[in-house]
Amino acid sequence: MFEHDERTESDPIEFDFFDDAPSTEPPRRDSEPPRRRPRIPQGPPGGGQPLLRLAGLIAGGILLVVVLIIWVNACREDQKKAQYQDYMGEVAKISSDSAEIGSQLNQLLFGSGSQIEDVQTQLAGLRDAQSQTVKRAEALDAPGPLRDQQRSLIEALQFRVSGLNGLAREFNRITGTETGDEEGKLLAEQSDRLLASDVVYQDSFAARAKDVMDGQGVVGVNVPESDFVSSPELTSPASWLLILKRLTGPSGGGGTAGGGGLHGNKLAGVRVLPSGKELSTDSDNKITVTNDLAFEVTVENSGDNQETQIKVTLTIQQSPTPIKKEATIQAINPGETQTVTFSDLGSPEFGPVIPVKVTIDPVQGETNVNNNTAEYPCIFTLG
Secondary structure (H helix, E strand, C coil): CCCCCCCCCCCCCCCHHHCCCCCCCCCCCCCCCCCCCCCCCCCCCCCCHHHHHHHHHHHHHHHHHHHHHHHHHHHHHHHHHHHHHHHHHHHHHHHHHHHHHHHHHHHHHHCCCCCHHHHHHHHHHHHHHHHHHHHHHHCCCCCHHHHHHHHHHHHHHHHHHHHHHHHHHHHHCCCCCCCCHHHHHHHHHHHHHHHHHHHHHHHHHHHHHHHHHHHCCCCCCCCCCCCCCCCHHHCCHHHHHHHHHHHCCCCHHHCCCCCCCCECEEEEEEEEECCCEECCCCCCEEEEECCCCEEEEEEEECCCCCEEEEEEEEEECCCCCCEEEEEEEEEECCCCEEEEEECCCCCCCECCEEEEEEEECCCCCECCCCCCEEEEEEEEEEC
16 A cells, blocks of 8 residues: 555665755856955054053052152151140140249248248148149150150159158258257158159159150150259258258357357359369459350358358449349358359450459358459450
């Protein structure tokens, strides 16, 4: 019924759909030119300008970053300096007030007319005022690197409180007019604390604070000074014994200092600085005028008692306007000398001989005043 297409197994089976599809590209005519691959555009002429602009933007960005870094660092340095400046400003106020208390103590001990009762009454008040400087110092917020120095500042001020408290205690034990070596020794032990306060302040606070600021690169910030003891007479039992004798004498600080002995000072000599030449009263003294010209006057206590508040006057007696300078020596012990220096002398007149007169005011009870004054003929020349 059906036609049978006989094939053998060895005959291959043909599948027409596996044949290669004919190319869709139409045949190129011989007259058509060959096709070329499209060229990649190379950019318009001057194509390096965008790169230059990009480089400029990058350089500008780097410069901006550098400027910002410099600005930030400058701000940080300004903030650091302001922090140190604020701290030292507060220290200056405290240290100045503390030094003023020291000046009041010296005036109390060496002032004209001071008596033992004045000292006993006023020492406690000075101690209490000094205690307030300690509290103010404790409240300060020191920059981190200055914390050790801050503790030294407080320690120095505490030494001053301790010394004043000890002096008040020892003075309150003194009764009557009789004083002995033991009392001078006890008072010297208390004044040692006052001297120690100056050493601690200078060495442990001021000098080390400056070193810290130098290491931190902080410039233009000053460390304040603060000297509590300004008189060398507060350094030994012998000096304190003389102070007691003077304070307990019938006339107090300006009287007979314990009821006996001579009073008086004498002019021991005058030198020209910076040369160091000693002036003569018998011959002309040629003096070269320089910016640091000064006269150093030496005063000697020629009596038997401690003398205080000794006024010294130097006058360059030129016409029509003399040059006059004054200074006060706080105290001189018997047989000892003190010097005062007169500087900032203005413009002495050149050429003629001009007398330079030095005078030491007499103290109470002084009878011999012949050696209190002298005149030195001087010729000032341009250096």
